[in-house]
Amino acid sequence: MTERVLITNHTPIHGSGSGTYILALATGLARRGHDVALLTPPGGTRVALPPGIQHFEAAELAGEFPSFTGHPCSSRLYDGMSPDDLEGVTRTWRRSLEPVVRAWKPTVVHSQHLWLLTSAVLDLGLPVVATCHGSEVPYLDAEAGLRRFRSGKSPDAVISISRWVQRELSRHLPADTPHAAMLNPYDARRFSYGPRPATGRSPRIGFVNRLVEYKRGDRFLEITAALVDLVPDLEARIIGDGTERPALERLSEKLGLTGHTRFLGFQPLASMPEVFRDLDAVVMCSPSEPFGLAAIEAAACGTPVFVPDSGGLGELAAPPHIRSYALDESAVIAEVADVLTNPESESQRQLRSLHIAERYALESYLDQLEDVYSGAIQHRQGGHS
Numbered sequence: 001m002t003e004r005v006l007i008t009n010h011t012p013i014h015g016s017g018s019g020t021y022i023l024a025l026a027t028g029l030a031r032r033g034h035d036v037a038l039l040t041p042p043g044g045t046r047v048a049l050p051p052g053i054q055h056f057e058a059a060e061l062a063g064e065f066p067s068f069t070g071h072p073c074s075s076r077l078y079d080g081m082s083p084d085d086l087e088g089v090t091r092t093w094r095r096s097l098e099p100v101v102r103a104w105k106p107t108v109v110h111s112q113h114l115w116l117l118t119s120a121v122l123d124l125g126l127p128v129v130a131t132c133h134g135s136e137v138p139y140l141d142a143e144a145g146l147r148r149f150r151s152g153k154s155p156d157a158v159i160s161i162s163r164w165v166q167r168e169l170s171r172h173l174p175a176d177t178p179h180a181a182m183l184n185p186y187d188a189r190r191f192s193y194g195p196r197p198a199t200g201r202s203p204r205i206g207f208v209n210r211l212v213e214y215k216r217g218d219r220f221l222e223i224t225a226a227l228v229d230l231v232p233d234l235e236a237r238i239i240g241d242g243t244e245r246p247a248l249e250r251l252s253e254k255l256g257l258t259g260h261t262r263f264l265g266f267q268p269l270a271s272m273p274e275v276f277r278d279l280d281a282v283v284m285c286s287p288s289e290p291f292g293l294a295a296i297e298a299a300a301c302g303t304p305v306f307v308p309d310s311g312g313l314g315e316l317a318a319p320p321h322i323r324s325y326a327l328d329e330s331a332v333i334a335e336v337a338d339v340l341t342n343p344e345s346e347s348q349r350q351l352r353s354l355h356i357a358e359r360y361a362l363e364s365y366l367d368q369l370e371d372v373y374s375g376a377i378q379h380r381q382g383g384h385s
Helices: 017-031 083-104 116-122 137-142 163-172 217-230 245-252 269-275 294-302 331-341 345-361 362-381
Strands: 005-007 033-041 051-058 107-114 127-134 156-159 179-181 206-208 235-239 261-265 281-283 305-308 322-325
Touching: 005 017, 005 083, 017 033, 017 051, 017 294, 017 345, 017 362, 033 083, 051 083, 051 245, 083 116, 107 116, 107 331, 116 127, 116 179, 127 137, 127 163, 127 362, 137 163, 156 163, 156 362, 163 179, 206 217, 206 269, 217 235, 217 245, 217 331, 269 294, 281 294, 281 331, 294 305, 294 345, 322 331
Parallel strands: 005 033, 005 107, 033 051, 107 127, 127 156, 156 179, 206 235, 206 281, 235 261, 281 305, 305 322
Antiparallel strands: none
16 A cells, blocks of 8 residues: 655754665655655755655754764754753654645654654654664663653554664563564665775775764774784774764874874765775774664675674674674784785675675565554554554
């Protein structure tokens, strides 16, 4: 059955993992014949959306939208906001949602992040599906006495982006809330195998993340410093930006990595496939990452990926395509050095890309998502709310 799906996100389309996620969902759903609209704050690089997708903007939040860990288009953070400020954000979302719903008339609303925005969406009286991306769970923990999502005031279905997030979130939902763990898909049309650039350059590793504390850029630099002893011509590329960048630049200098490390800042989505293909390995370092879409995208381009053995990243491990390691132990240094000094063949990189396509294909995810939407609509029609 064709639905009219309104997908809402608390940050713009470009500049965050959840923004990448909603664009992939919207594109896939539109190809399947659904009517799709997005509602986000304005900001970021404007690109033409695929046919069949409308984009509404929450103009009141232009440049002032808060986020959990920072965004290239707004420095405002939820951390430190007062209860009155948080309620003000919720009211702003209600005002932004109401005219869109009246004019566009969705049959289901898919809200990103199970917190303030979802609270606003629940006031619309429509079937609501919410995706928990993990960043909101500590905030729900902090306000546990409020019981924000309780019986009679909860989404009709909840999606967690990993089993780790599902376990962390479950205590904040009524026991009868339909709650599935669905690993995020990626855009296979954009992120796919491609041959590495010409040989003859120095070995390169990459760290692709927002530069915020929990991403552990400091650990990446420590690993880099140890690798330089084994791979003297190593080049480390740090792709992303954020509040921790000045501290990481100082740490890089302190560790003697000035000639080995390049801070490239935020890179446009369109350029990221070539960025990944030009790396010999990607090393992720967050032990509490809810999922880690960049790891999937890098592997889809053929690049070897190393992830900590905990959190959502640990669930992605599938050697030799994505290898896990103990974050604070030294064994990973020899493993990465081996990849750098004994480069993989192109056929090995192609196999990695095929593995990712089979495991994280958008089409199979959309099959599950359509079932979730149908179940949410039936749940609402059955008198649940």
